[in-house]
Amino acid sequence: MILTGPEIRRQVQQKRIQIDPFDSSQVNPNSYDLRLGKVLGSYEDHVLDAARDNAMSFTTMDASGTVLSPGQIVLGHSVEVVGSDHYVPIVRAKSSVARLGLFIHVTADLIDIGSHGQLTFQFHAVQPVRVYPSMLVAQVTFWVPRGEIILYSGKYQGSNGPVASKIAMDVKQGEIA
Numbered sequence: 001m002i003l004t005g006p007e008i009r010r011q012v013q014q015k016r017i018q019i020d021p022f023d024s025s026q027v028n029p030n031s032y033d034l035r036l037g038k039v040l041g042s043y044e045d046h047v048l049d050a051a052r053d054n055a056m057s058f059t060t061m062d063a064s065g066t067v068l069s070p071g072q073i074v075l076g077h078s079v080e081v082v083g084s085d086h087y088v089p090i091v092r093a094k095s096s097v098a099r100l101g102l103f104i105h106v107t108a109d110l111i112d113i114g115s116h117g118q119l120t121f122q123f124h125a126v127q128p129v130r131v132y133p134s135m136l137v138a139q140v141t142f143w144v145p146r147g148e149i150i151l152y153s154g155k156y157q158g159s160n161g162p163v164a165s166k167i168a169m170d171v172k173q174g175e176i177a
Helices: 005-014
Strands: 018-020 032-035 040-045 054-058 066-068 074-083 088-093 102-104 116-125 129-131 136-143
Touching: 018 088, 032 074, 074 088, 074 136, 088 102, 102 136, 116 136
Parallel strands: none
Antiparallel strands: 018 074, 032 136, 040 054, 040 074, 066 129, 074 116, 088 136, 102 116
């Protein structure tokens, strides 16, 4: 079951959903809009290695924005800190952004229950597209879990800014740890 916009608002007020800062104008019929933070990260190497930490470079956007190019993964982040110990957040691109050919969280839209932090957006542009700090790029929905709740306590807990893949923590010479 998905929460409606008014119910998201109520759950934020009751502190069962964390959205900070919270702006009522970003509440939709069944989601909450998320803004793009100023910092973008990109991997320095063309070939990425799942068994090691991959070097990243970071840039801070100004009001003129940044053009995202095809063929490159760029990581951004939400302005908002998001999380819940009671509901499962799922993040997706806003349809207006998707219509520009900008993919966000194509394969990693599920946020574990109990995870709290700024969300890292994985951007993939079909063609060059300019993005701006604080633009509404994504939306988060909240789903009611069924069954025993085990809160997330993993490696991305408390994320701040765009966070690179930490898969190397789980991979040892081609074997899953």
